[in-house]
Amino acid sequence: MTLSRLRLLTTAVLLGLACAVPGASAERIKDLASIGGVRGNALVGYGLVVGLDNSGDRTSQAQFTVQSLKNMLGELGVNIPAGVNPQLKNVAAVAIHAELPPFAKPGQTIDITVSSVGNAVSLRGGSLLMAPLKGADGQVYAIAQGNLVVGGFGAEGRDGSRVSVNIPSVGRIPNGATVERALPDVFAGANELTVNLHNNDFTTVSRMVAAINARFGDGMARAVDGGSVAVRSPLDSGARIALLAELENIELTAGSAPAKVVVNARTGTVIIGSQVTVGAAAISHGALTVSISENLNVSQPGAFGGGSTVVTPQSDISVQQDGHHMFKFGGGTTLDEIVRAVNAVGAAPGDLIAILEALRQAGALRAELEVI
Structure with missing residues (x-):
């Protein structure tokens, strides 16, 4: 396996596993959200x-x-x-x-x-x-x-x-x-605190409300929208800080990330989320190499010819078409199978971008394709 293939495989698998972790393990509210108004x-x-x-x-x-x-x-x-x-x-x-x-x-x-x-x-x-x-x-x-x-x-x-x-x-x-001057107190006189998720997700909001109510009692928290949760707060500042200290350490399982493929067109980086699947599709992959070399020919007349030396350019163009590779994806193909198949045909990151774009156009890519 070449270094470029190994790098592509390692990057895609590690990033896919990183995307899969939040949906499989419990995380603290402190790591998933911030308190409204607490900002620089x-x-x-x-x-x-x-x-x-x-x-x-x-x-x-x-x-x-x-x-x-x-x-x-x-x-x-x-x-x-x-x-x-x-x-x-x-x-x-x-x-x-x-x-x-x-x-x-x-x-x-x-x-x-x-x-x-x-x-x-x-x-x-x-x-x-x-x-x-x-x-x-x-x-x-x-x-x-x-x-x-x-x-x-x-x-x-x-x-x-x-x-x-x-x-x-x-x-x-x-x-x-x-x-020289303090910022206004964002907690003064507030009977509710707002918890804002770093990444909007309805599943995570629902689970957060359930986790907070399970700890403090029903009605303590309510969902505001897909990115915020409102929590009842005591008016006393000391009691409010104690509530936040306990609130931010509550653990819950965040919702899984949406199926998304992110492509950086400038660097050729491709990030494939763990939820990405591909429908049944067959792909033919080939590479066309065009080489152009420029040489200079010197034409010099004989000793008694009376002419002048002339330099003429000569261009050599060669075209090489590598053998086509075809591989087939079955319905519900996972991230691991995608990476394995793409590396098997030796596709570079740039080729992978073209393949993913073609799969999206064919309706076989079960994910959102985002180019940055």
Whole structure:
């Protein structure tokens, strides 16, 4: 068995088995769903990184960096005469983004990512000056400041040659922002909690309702739709946390995944779910190879011919048709039989994509075919 066949067989079988596990073993609600409202919130800001080793913005091209620097110095009491634009290479304008985790309180710190928005070559060795981080509502939720940690490295020669390792124009500051404003309490005054499934499934919702009611009593949980379950909650915050701690550890058997074949057309990756079956069908598989080679012929006249040397191209085209392979699928063919049959004829991932598409068009593929 060739390496490509072995890789295809191993990938399809392992992924098929992975899809089969959720329907065969019990899982915790914590792993299947999340609590409504418990989520992170994106923060974004703008600031200046200073102290760079001549790798900052070329201010002749990044005028907003000069404007930002002048505004900052003006707020600190340093007035720059009108019309004077400092030509600095140790300052860079940056965008800052972070995620404010749920239940974060003022005084706690979060990690931030700093990215150059100008033409800075590298942010290595720089320090971010105090910058506010705002949420989608325009309110300031954190203040960022600190020394950058940059994993990339770059060097540039006088002749314009340049070498770069990773991305030196992006860095991180661990615990680089201090939370200044807490998010609204999503549990305040709520008499119901919503449990949202990661993957919508009516079977899983029904089983989750049954498992919760079996633990806490009938009427404790009700199905909202194919992806959510509502659970009655006490108004006391301590009792609510105790309820959630017990709720998220309840185990149940999730519904089996739908029959689906996912194809990545760019990489040739094919993922076949464990529920996929194929109806009765016969497939002929063949490969056509076309080879074109270009050669140059030199025609040179004799010593007294009076002509000139001429170079003429010559193309050789050969076409090779491999022997056709045919294999037959019986009704209800399973994943293991599909993989075994496709590997038996030596089909590459690209050929497998064409075979699956043809089976779907023929109505023999009992699955949804999704191309990403």
